[in-house]
Amino acid sequence: MQKTYYDPADLKKFGKISEWNEELGAKFFDYYGKVFEEGALTEREKSLIALAVSHTIQCPYCIDAYTGDGLQRGITKEEMMEALHVAAAIRGGASLVHGVQMMNKVNKLDM
Amino acid sequence: MIKSLHKRKSELAQSNKQLEILSNGIFQKGELPTFKDKIFETGQFPLKAKKLEILQINVGYMCNQVCSHCHVDAGPDRKEIMTRDTMSQCLEVIKNTGAHTLDLTGGAPEMNPNFRWFVEEASKAGIKDFIVRSNLTIITANKKYNDLPEFFKKYNVHVASSMPHWTKGKTDKQRGDGVFNASIKALKMLNAVGYGMPNSNLRLDLVYNPSGAFLPGNQKSLEKDFKKSLLEEFNIQFHNLFAITNLPISRFLDYLIASENYEDYMYSLVEAYNPSAVANVMCTNTLSISWDGYLFDCDFNQMLELPVNSKVKHISDYNEDLLEGRNIVISQHCYGCTAGAGSSCQGSVA
Numbered sequence: 001m002q003k004t005y006y007d008p009a010d011l012k013k014f015g016k017i018s019e020w021n022e023e024l025g026a027k028f029f030d031y032y033g034k035v036f037e038e039g040a041l042t043e044r045e046k047s048l049i050a051l052a053v054s055h056t057i058q059c060p061y062c063i064d065a066y067t068g069d070g071l072q073r074g075i076t077k078e079e080m081m082e083a084l085h086v087a088a089a090i091r092g093g094a095s096l097v098h099g100v101q102m103m104n105k106v107n108k109l110d111m
Numbered sequence: 112m113i114k115s116l117h118k119r120k121s122e123l124a125q126s127n128k129q130l131e132i133l134s135n136g137i138f139q140k141g142e143l144p145t146f147k148d149k150i151f152e153t154g155q156f157p158l159k160a161k162k163l164e165i166l167q168i169n170v171g172y173m174c175n176q177v178c179s180h181c182h183v184d185a186g187p188d189r190k191e192i193m194t195r196d197t198m199s200q201c202l203e204v205i206k207n208t209g210a211h212t213l214d215l216t217g218g219a220p221e222m223n224p225n226f227r228w229f230v231e232e233a234s235k236a237g238i239k240d241f242i243v244r245s246n247l248t249i250i251t252a253n254k255k256y257n258d259l260p261e262f263f264k265k266y267n268v269h270v271a272s273s274m275p276h277w278t279k280g281k282t283d284k285q286r287g288d289g290v291f292n293a294s295i296k297a298l299k300m301l302n303a304v305g306y307g308m309p310n311s312n313l314r315l316d317l318v319y320n321p322s323g324a325f326l327p328g329n330q331k332s333l334e335k336d337f338k339k340s341l342l343e344e345f346n347i348q349f350h351n352l353f354a355i356t357n358l359p360i361s362r363f364l365d366y367l368i369a370s371e372n373y374e375d376y377m378y379s380l381v382e383a384y385n386p387s388a389v390a391n392v393m394c395t396n397t398l399s400i401s402w403d404g405y406l407f408d409c410d411f412n413q414m415l416e417l418p419v420n421s422k423v424k425h426i427s428d429y430n431e432d433l434l435e436g437r438n439i440v441i442s443q444h445c446y447g448c449t450a451g452a453g454s455s456c457q458g459s460v461a
Binding site: 012042043044068069071072073074076077078 | 276277278280281321323325326327328329332333336337378382
């Protein structure tokens with residue numbers, strides 16, 4: 001029996017998700033493909049956003065995929081790490097900003 | 112500076128050892144289809160040679176650099192070098208063949224003592240596109256090479272220069288400390304005589320290989336990023352970028368095995384197999400000549416010591432009729448030229 005929840009080999013099988021619901025799977029991958037096409041943002045910028053988001057949602061498949069994608073696009077490790085700090089700052093900030101609620105509550109309840 | 116596999120007496124310096132790795136393991140176990148099976152599946156076996164268009168001559172394995180991915184296993188410790196006699200035999204073929212492109216490679220081709228003589232003689236032969244594959248740093252390595260940009264200009268040589276990235280870190284990691292700064296200096300020297308400038312007929316193209324176990328991204332996008340960075344940061348211009356996939360042979364194979372990336376890399380290549388790239392792979396219209404005059408379908412087959420499948424084996428016996436239509440010799444490394452947008456010495460092919 002497999003001893004971990006995540007298997008790197010499963011990333012290659014992502015496309016097979018469509019097998020049990022071809023219509024919705026096709027719609028998703030069509031949408032996914034369009035999202036990453038060059039638009040107002042370059043494909044390179046989108047790849048860095050995807051890498052940062054991958055860390056925020058803690059998706060190991062996505063981290064592997066967009067680290068590889070970034071290397072293929074010539075994105076440097078320094079750029080990748082900066083993107084990651086943006087994700088970390090937002091994630092940390094999201095916790096911290098709730099401190100205002102805590103402060104409001106304390107101010108209301110405390111004499 | 113690292114040493115060549117030959118100097119290190121690595122078992123991977125032997126082509127039969129490399130071919131054994133490429134034939135056994137995941138391919139023998141049937142986890143991945145062999146290249147032969149794959150092209151058979153898409154109706155493209157046997158792969159046939161078309162009319163000769165490009166004559167690629169490897170004038171020697173000697174090089175001033177020891178790049179970590181080098182498929183030639185070139186370096187300062189490699190002494191194999193083409194003689195003037197063999198060059199003369201090549202010149203006879205150049206004069207009598209229909210090939211429109213002559214592609215000189217190495218090692219650093221400029222290090223062959225007869226390089227300039229050969230360029231002068233070959234340029235008289237009416238070749239339309241005369242390419243020299245320069246590693247750039249040779250231009251700055253020694254005073255005797257400093258005038259190469261002017262020399263190239265005199266014979267209207269098309270310069271194709273290695274450049275793995277627009278940043279120092281990634282470039283030096285693949286090609287050795289100091290390579291980036293020396294390459295920038297050399298590119299400025301080439302620009303100064305007119306190479307790579309917009310509307311200039313002095314062609315300067317850059318050749319990009321990924322600096323690790325991954326495939327090259329979109330050639331046009333990479334070219335855009337290279338152009339933007341080199342222009343903004345160094346005021347350097349060039350014409351086109353050729354993106355080339357690293358083939359799993361020689362030092363790159365050694366790296367793949369040592370870094371435990373070999374199987375994953377082969378999976379990536381097979382997964383990215385593109386049947387439409389097969390029709391235009393370089394071996395179909397190219398002939399590769401080794402430093403000692405033997406004939407191969409491509410530079411990679413040359414390094415794997417897989418000679419052409421023809422009665423003609425050496426430049427001294429050259430016969431276009433006997434070579435045309437020959438079955439091209441293949442192995443699993445050929446997946447490298449047919450992955451994604453395809454890969455050749457001129458970059459993407461699909």
